[in-house]
Amino acid sequence: MALDKPYKDVPGTTIFDAEQSRKGYWLNQFCMSLMKAENRERFKADQRAYLDEWPMTEAQKQAVLAADLNRAIALGGNIYFLAKLGATHGKSFQQMAGSMTGKTEEEYRDMMIQGGRSVEGNRRVGEEGDAQAHRQPQGSATRPGF
Numbered sequence: 001m002a003l004d005k006p007y008k009d010v011p012g013t014t015i016f017d018a019e020q021s022r023k024g025y026w027l028n029q030f031c032m033s034l035m036k037a038e039n040r041e042r043f044k045a046d047q048r049a050y051l052d053e054w055p056m057t058e059a060q061k062q063a064v065l066a067a068d069l070n071r072a073i074a075l076g077g078n079i080y081f082l083a084k085l086g087a088t089h090g091k092s093f094q095q096m097a098g099s100m101t102g103k104t105e106e107e108y109r110d111m112m113i114q115g116g117r118s119v120e121g122n123r124r125v126g127e128e129g130d131a132q133a134h135r136q137p138q139g140s141a142t143r144p145g146f
């Protein structure tokens with residue numbers, strides 16, 4: 001019997017539940033490996049070769065290579081593990097969050113200082129707010145990841 005997951009109706013939000021944890025196990029283990037300097041250097045020297053050492057899906061590897069954090073999260077990545085990927089690329093958490101919203105670091109900071117995104121149009125999937133999937137920037141060819 002499938003569990004009822006009413007939180008799946010919250011636009012722009014992926015809840016890291018047991019299902020996501022299972023799906024992203026190797027992606028998150030890869031990210032944790034970046035805590036060691038020698039692994040960061042190996043990854044930066046040849047990203048694809050280092051990724052191929054991990055039993056991740058091809059889609060997960062492509063999300064890492066594109067620095068597409070929204071896609072990585074959808075594929076089971078946990079933002080706190082993915083932060084190690086951002087740090088490896090010299091990015092702050094604020095820069096990473098900005099990339100996930102299609103904003104510059106400064107635009108993201110200003111939005112958060114002003115109270116964040118409005119809940120109007122973002123309470124349920126299918127509304128017309130800026131957190132709706134069809135309004136999300138990453139994954140499009142026009143705006144690369146961080």
